[in-house]
Amino acid sequence: MTSVDSKMVIALDLEGVLADILAAWVKEYEKEFRINDVTDWDFTSLRKWNETLEKFLFETDHLWNNNYTKIPPLIANIKKATDRLKPFDIVTSRHTLDGIKLWLDLHNIDYRAIVYIPDKKPVLNYKTFIDDNPYIVNTLKDEQFLWLIDHPYNRSVQEKENIKRISSINEVE
Ligand SMILES: [Mg+2]
Known part of the structure; x- marks a missing residue:
């Protein structure tokens, strides 16, 4: 080099x-909210769907580790x-x-x-x-x-x- x-x-x-991690998260975990519902960085906008930043990180860590081909x-x-x-x-x-x-x-x-x-x-x-x-x-x-x-x-x-x-x-x- x-x-x-x-x-x-x-x-x-x-x-x-x-990488469109939000699209993969919504699709693979069959979420009821849409990507555009995420209107803040810390996911407080997703509270009504019972989603948290911690849950996002946990579930998408799993995607990166085991299902990275599903991330478009x-x-x-x-x-x-x-x-x-x-x-x-x-x-x-x-x-x-x-x-x-x-x-x-x-x-x-x-x-x-x-x-x-x-x-x-x-x-x-x-x-x-x-x-x-x-x-x-x-x-x-x-x-x-x-x-x-x-x-x-x-x-x-x-x-x-x-x-x-x-x-x-x-x-x-
Ligand atoms: Mg980024």
């Missing part, structure tokens, strides 16, 4: 950016769409790294490394993040840039000089 200045490498999130890509032609972002690392807060690696291989995604970090991604030395987590803006530094993938649960984030909202990675400039 050729050496690349790590500041040029994009920190590319997995769930809600590449969020966008069509994902190989082509990700190739134009190279070089990038997959930077994720999901700890099921074996299943994640198999999923990335299944879709032929040519990443540099997989980086697991439970929280506060901007402490990592990347200049550009592509993510759907509204809380990432709390620790984003002025010299870092965020492409925020638009979802009902992150609409509270305001665009500014270093935060731009887009509907998919195909809109990254």
Whole structure:
């Protein structure tokens, strides 16, 4: 592998950016709510269906570990769409790294490394993040840039000089 200045490498999130984990969760566990009913990051919007963040994490850990092929890509032609972002690392807060690696291989995604970090991604030395987590803006530094993938649960984030909202990675400039 050729050496690349790590500041040029994009920190590319997995769930809600590449992998449609909410669609898989709703389908495989036959949920009664719809994806668009998830209107906040902590799943309080799903209380009336008796869903919690803990339940989401538990059930979707199981999907990543045992049924990763059931997790659909969020966008069509994902190989082509990700190739134009190279070089990038997959930077994720999901700890099921074996299943994640198999999923990335299944879709032929040519990443540099997989980086697991439970929280506060901007402490990592990347200049550009592509993510759907509204809380990432709390620790984003002025010299870092965020492409925020638009979802009902992150609409509270305001665009500014270093935060731009887009509907998919195909809109990254
Ligand atoms: Mg995400």
